Amino acid sequence: AQSVTQPDIHITVSEGASLELRCNYSYGATPYLFWYVQSPGQGLQLLLKYFSGDTLVQGIKGFEAEFKRSQSSFNLRKPSVHWSDAAEYFCAVGTLFGNEKLTFGTGTRLTIIP
Amino acid sequence: DAGVIQSPRHEVTEMGQEVTLRCKPISGHDYLFWYRQTMMRGLELLIYFNNNVPIDDSGMPEDRFSAKMPNASFSTLKIQPSEPRDSAVYFCASSYLSGSKNIQYFGAGTRLSVL
Numbered sequence: 001a002q003s004v005t006q007p008d009i010h011i012t013v014s015e016g017a018s019l020e021l022r023c024n025y026s027y028g029a030t031p032y033l034f035w036y037v038q039s040p041g042q043g044l045q046l047l048l049k050y051f052s053g054d055t056l057v058q059g060i061k062g063f064e065a066e067f068k069r070s071q072s073s074f075n076l077r078k079p080s081v082h083w084s085d086a087a088e089y090f091c092a093v094g095t096l097f098g099n100e101k102l103t104f105g106t107g108t109r110l111t112i113i114p
Numbered sequence: 115d116a117g118v119i120q121s122p123r124h125e126v127t128e129m130g131q132e133v134t135l136r137c138k139p140i141s142g143h144d145y146l147f148w149y150r151q152t153m154m155r156g157l158e159l160l161i162y163f164n165n166n167v168p169i170d171d172s173g174m175p176e177d178r179f180s181a182k183m184p185n186a187s188f189s190t191l192k193i194q195p196s197e198p199r200d201s202a203v204y205f206c207a208s209s210y211l212s213g214s215k216n217i218q219y220f221g222a223g224t225r226l227s228v229l
Contacts, residue, residue: 032215043118043205043220051215090157100145100164100209100216104157 002027002093006105013081014113021076021108023065023091032094033074034102035065039087047089050074061085086112116140118221120206126227132194135224138187139208147218148181148191149205157205163189196228 003026013019025031032051036044048059055067065076074091088109092102119138127133139146147162161171166183174181178197183189193200203225207218 034217036220041222043222044207046217046219049217094216100162100211101159101170102218106156 002031002095002103004091004093004103004105006089006091006108008108009106010109010111012111012113015083016080019076019078019081019085019110021089021091021110023074023076023105024072025074025091025093026072027093027095029095030069033065033067034092034094035059035063035074035076036090036092036104037061037087038090038107044090047076081110081112083112083114086110118206118208118219120204120221120224122224123222124225124227126229127196128229129197130195131228132192133196133200133226133228135191135204135206135226137189137191137206137221139189139206140219141187143208143210143219144186145209145211145216145218146183146189147207147209148189149207151203151205151223152201160191193226196226198228201226201228 005024034049035047037047038044047063048057050057050067058064063078067074088107090107091105094102121136144165148160151157160173161181163183181191203223205220205223207220209216209218
């Protein structure tokens with residue numbers, strides 16, 4: 001069975017600084033990978049996804065993520081964060097077979113300081 | 115499209131009462147998922163449907179929980195009787211399969227408080 005690890009429970013970043021959120025997955029074949037963002041009191045919104053092809057994927061709100069098979073990672077990055085980026089971020093993995101189900105990580109809470 | 119619509123947004127009830135959460139998926143989506151989110155356990159998949167048929171209910175915590183999908187545009191999650199430990203945010207999500215790709219879209223959630 002697949003699994004997802006988000007090693008950072010909470011990250012604090014200054015506004016304007018760069019951001020990298022870590023995600024490691026465990027799955028024997030090529031996974032489908034997703035990043036979702038949850039603002040306080042809201043549902044999860046899809047930021048970006050990787051199915052195949054270019055390993056660097058662009059998403060909404062200026063976010064990008066890179067799939068690195070050798071490291072089983074799919075880290076989320078943003079060059080310059082804004083106060084509105086404060087939220088909880090979830091990495092998720094799906095599989096080629098039975099891919100309708102996603103396995104979510106435990107989330108990383110991002111705090112932005114002025 | 116209006117997205118996935120859940121109601122109510124907030125529900126406060128007393129222990130022992132029946133609670134019904136509602137979900138309207140995105141039109142054209144043939145998968146529907148119910149999740150529960152708590153601080154202790156994170157985001158848990160409770161049950162999901164394909165073409166209105168329950169496919170996997172292994173995440174349903176116990177017999178007090180039941181879910182139905184009478185048609186393609188409506189689903190309910192019922193808790194009877196409710197207990198304080200059921201307090202959580204319940205999310206509904208829907209998706210459709212395009213080739214081998216499946217992307218889930220979430221509703222805003224129902225925050226349930228059982229006193």
